[in-house]
Amino acid sequence: xxxxxxxxxxxxxxxxxxxxxxxxxxxxxxxxxxxxxxxxxxxxxxxxxxxxxxxxxxxxxxxxxxxxxxxxxxxxxxxxxxxxxxxxxxxxxxxxxxxxxxxxxxxxxxxxxxxxxxxxxxxxxxxxxxxxxxxxxxxxxxxxxxxxxxxxxxxxxxxxxxxxxxxxxxxxxxxxxxxxxxxxxxxxxxxxxxxxxxxxxxxxxxxxxxxxxxxxxxxxxxxxxxxxxxxxxxxxxxxxxxxxxxxxxxxxxxxxxxxxxxxxxxxxxxxxxxxxxxxxxxxxxxxxxxxxxxxxxxxxxxxxx
Amino acid sequence: xxxxxxxxxxxxxxxxxxxxxxxxxxxxxxxxxxxxxxxxxxxxxxxxxxxxxxxxxxxxxxxxxxxxxxxxxxxxxxxxxxxxxxxxxxxxxxxxxxxxxxxxxxxxxxxxxxxxxxxxxxxxxxxxxxxxxxxxxxxxxxxxxxxxxxxxxxxxxxxxxxxxxxxxxxxxxxxxxxxxxxxxxxxxxxxxxxxxxxxxxxxxxxxxxxxxxxxxxxxxxxxxx
Ligand code: SF4
Ligand code: SF4
Numbered sequence: 001x002x003x004x005x006x007x008x009x010x011x012x013x014x015x016x017x018x019x020x021x022x023x024x025x026x027x028x029x030x031x032x033x034x035x036x037x038x039x040x041x042x043x044x045x046x047x048x049x050x051x052x053x054x055x056x057x058x059x060x061x062x063x064x065x066x067x068x069x070x071x072x073x074x075x076x077x078x079x080x081x082x083x084x085x086x087x088x089x090x091x092x093x094x095x096x097x098x099x100x101x102x103x104x105x106x107x108x109x110x111x112x113x114x115x116x117x118x119x120x121x122x123x124x125x126x127x128x129x130x131x132x133x134x135x136x137x138x139x140x141x142x143x144x145x146x147x148x149x150x151x152x153x154x155x156x157x158x159x160x161x162x163x164x165x166x167x168x169x170x171x172x173x174x175x176x177x178x179x180x181x182x183x184x185x186x187x188x189x190x191x192x193x194x195x196x197x198x199x200x201x202x203x204x205x206x207x208x209x210x211x212x213x214x215x216x217x218x219x220x221x222x223x224x225x226x227x228x229x230x231x232x233x234x235x236x237x238x239x240x241x242x243x244x245x246x247x248x249x250x251x252x253x254x255x256x257x258x259x260x261x262x263x264x265x266x267x268x269x270x271x272x273x274x275x276x277x278x279x280x281x282x283x284x285x286x287x288x289x290x291x292x293x294x295x296x297x298x299x300x301x302x303x304x305x
Numbered sequence: 306x307x308x309x310x311x312x313x314x315x316x317x318x319x320x321x322x323x324x325x326x327x328x329x330x331x332x333x334x335x336x337x338x339x340x341x342x343x344x345x346x347x348x349x350x351x352x353x354x355x356x357x358x359x360x361x362x363x364x365x366x367x368x369x370x371x372x373x374x375x376x377x378x379x380x381x382x383x384x385x386x387x388x389x390x391x392x393x394x395x396x397x398x399x400x401x402x403x404x405x406x407x408x409x410x411x412x413x414x415x416x417x418x419x420x421x422x423x424x425x426x427x428x429x430x431x432x433x434x435x436x437x438x439x440x441x442x443x444x445x446x447x448x449x450x451x452x453x454x455x456x457x458x459x460x461x462x463x464x465x466x467x468x469x470x471x472x473x474x475x476x477x478x479x480x481x482x483x484x485x486x487x488x489x490x491x492x493x494x495x496x497x498x499x500x501x502x503x504x505x506x507x508x509x510x511x512x513x514x515x516x517x518x519x520x521x522x523x524x525x526x527x528x529x530x
Contacts, residue, residue: 082459086506108459108461108466108467110468111458111459111468111475111476113458114475114476122459122460124459124460125507125509126506126507127459127460127462127463128461128463128466129463129464129503130462130463130503130504130506133503161467162467163467163468166465166466166467166468166469166470167465167469167470167471167482167485168465168469168485168488168489171464171497171500174464174497174500174501175465177501178463178464178501181503182503190467237467237468237470237475238467238468238470238475
């Protein structure tokens, strides 16, 4: 065991994991996080707290994770390299561990241009692969980037993201391999709508034996309206939504039900895909649908490990 | 090497000149002339604007290369007309502005009329692109001679982020993804395996983060010869 978190134990025992995302508020309300936590408590193994997602300032991921922890819910702390340099990142990792937050997900972060402070300076002192390396060094060698010793243990279960739908497609498996080499223990992918393309990517990575070295959790985002499907298709960087899904949503009498049906069909295929060890549900502003999705996918109750 | 400049908003310039009644204008015959920001016609245009606001332009000149040592002599030659003015308006890059301020004999403000943008390449007439941010530890040897620090919007060192799509960067349809370009060029050369290596942590101390940088070229020559 690297950190012994529930997420790690579930994945290590070969069980199919379920994680979900809880976005913190654009304000100070702890209640917002607690409510989302309560909703997700029984249907997920761990809950991701996003880090100034889409470059919009929100309550910090660290604070959100602590609030979940206090409720007895296991958090995954997301960290982007856009907003903090190597000193701040390492300091927050130490703080997180001290507070009992041991799952950490490393990301580049959307460009600041997309957010509510487009004139900000993007930090990008280190990149996401180097952040993975940093966590591994802190944990395994007990050293900072500078080579100096860390006092105490840094048990972290290291997560990274992968987007099989970005270009160049052929490079995407190499990039994953790089993240694994850097030290990633688990991967949460960008939302899967184009299942055949995702399957191709999975095939390529299993050919390289990467599924034996890292746990892949396939991302899903339920869409609740045709407008949202179109918006995701046309404007969200890195997301691919096939026209067929947009059409289905447009034609549906009850778009929310159709959205759930679509996501269930996708999850069904993901569950049987070799190398996929779990799913990660990102129900942005629609967290209350998550229990239903997990229930109907036959993934309830969550295992106790 | 070309220093690419752009004109400051005129309100910012007039804001600087607010307290001055008499202005001396200096342009540059090299980069700023090429960028059409500090050549003869831009100076004359500026002169007209300043005079139009009721101020006096005591004189103007174009220094062949404003960032050069010789600027000192150009300023000496024009000392009379500069002395008459309350301030100097420099239509040069920031290195020009600082060189002028350094060599100006009488103490009066030197105001920049331009924003210094980047060191760039002219990819088509009048169109410039940033290609280097002078990071102090060049990685071009590992990135197919395409700079990821300036050409990738996130200065990523280890390959394309998840926003790269159809050759474009996530920030704009008009920005090519640097890492797609690097990938393509390495692929053409059969060197894709190089993109599997993890690039080490960058040493920013030799870049802007390390405080003012200095190089003693003579000392470097003797140590390396
Ligand atoms: S790596 Fe550094 S020195 Fe080399 S081109 Fe890029 S910014 Fe300039
Ligand atoms: S899309 Fe390409 S250029 Fe843009 S930030 Fe990502 S890797 Fe860099």
